Amino acid sequence: RALSILGRSSAATREIVVLTDRQAEAWKTTDTAAWLRFDDLLKLPAVRPRIWVMDTSTGLSQLSHNIAVGQLELSRELTVPGFPLRLRTMVRNEADTETAVTIRLLLDGQPLAGRTQNLRIPPHSATSVEFEHALREAGSHVLSVEAESANDEIRADDSSHAAVRSMPSLPVLVLNGAPSVNPEQRASFFVQTAFAAVEVGEPWVAATVVDADSATAADLRNQAAVVCCNVSRLTPAFAAALEQFVRSGGGLLIACGDQLTPIEFDACFRNAGMLGSIQLSRIRQSAPNAADRVQVAPLSIQPGWLERFRSDPGRTFLKSDFLSWAVLSVVKEAVSRPAGGDTTAAIPQSPAVLATLTTGDPLLIEATHGEGRVLLLSSSLDRSGNDLPSRADFVPFLHEAVFRIATARSRRNVPVGEALIVAVPQGAPDPLAVDLQSESSQFDVLLSDGQTVQVPAESSGAELRGVIRQTNRPGVLRTTFRIAAQQGAAAADPAAHNSTDAFVVNYDHTEDLFQSLQGDDRARLATNERVRFTESLEELQQRMYGDETTTELWTLLMFGFLGLLVAELLLTRRVIL
Structure with a gap:
């Protein structure tokens, strides 16, 4: 940026001063390609600017012992009382010796009983810490992870926080795509049953079931998410209302069933603009009596909210057999930033494949639309396409999915x-x-x-x-x-x-890395006078201006001109005399 500004200047000398500290992380000394590009930029201006780097930490003692807690990673920012919430962070030891550290989990500033871990962290390394906690009350809460150790020199980075909102129950609209007099034959039967599966208290999800072909815009009012169960037909008015609902921050889970053809998929979802970069080509079925069962590929599951289903090889989610599924593909499109320079507007992101089947076909795709989030499941949520509804992981998977899409608008x-x-x-x-x-x-x-x-x-x-x-x-x-x-x-x-x-x-937790620039790194940066390091403001002034004379050229010219006038006056007087 500084080079761009000076490139438009007409000054005879051009200087850039960078104020920094000892930390080596931000300099990326090992990124050779980036520094080569920077060298090319230095050649563009007609007058090459000089770059000065002044160490503002000169005089500060080196840190010999510091424990730092990294940024908390939450399984979700929105939850309900009793629904377990998982959080993870890294605890770093910036010391030359192994250090004993006590880690505590706090809720709204108060330590939680039984949520303490005692660790021994090797020197100059980091250890992962995980907690699981279910909030008891609805409302807005702050979860904190706090580290305590002896002789810690910096206390400001000993804790890290994350905000969570807990609501009594999550309102979800379930669209049934296969109406039937027999409840068990409806595409939404297992979803409705899973959401109602609670022993005491309110259900975590307050589900409202509506037949898809009779749904209206009024059904979307006060809902946090929508689940489409084998939906192949929507009225144009409701499809437009659903698109506006998702664009405004609502969540959408689409489960593809045997009724959803490519034409109907486009009519219900793609043409409305919600899934323009995802194509459904056909419905694929596994071969009868095939020796190789079609299941979820464990290594394809991406980290995040799905991680609980891949951490244990014995999870029933991984053992589910899939009989039919939609063949989905992601079409790459250009991603443009919001117009008008609005910094609060969401930047469109390309769809991401979160899990695939053993055939290589995508099983779960996540996409964004406006402020909302869309999850696309290539198979059904009933037993017509797989046996997942009869597995023990069906209820937690469904809950995790709806809470995932419902938290799109929540940026806490x-x-x-x-x-x-x-x-x-x-x-x-x-x-x-x-x-x-x-x-x-x-x-x-x-x-x-x-x-x-x-x-x-x-x-x-x-x-x-x-x-x-x-x-x-x-x-x-x-x-x-x-x-x-x-x-x-x-x-x-x-x-x-x-x-x-x-x-x-x-804040950027790379600031917790206190490794300083070493001699070799500084020498690499200073190659061909790319940058010039100084240790103090006085040294900077001396090196920047020390070889420049304080006498300006215009003063010499002025005195010379006055001398000529005096000489002319003397010569004129002599001629007259």
């Missing part, structure tokens, strides 16, 4: 500098009952440094949203949605109109 954990979108959370007043034209609604945001800022709440569909741009410091942010009392309205309890929520801003 963002990197530093990324705008954070906050909406009226569960438990707040109905946004439709609020006067959206008034300026009485706002979000009070408590930043990680203790300051409070106000963000106006604006109408966005059926909810109120605010954009938090003060995310330049990592830490936990807490928001409170407030509705000011309307003029002439009856007095009410303020707490009834307030709702709190939690978010986390994460």
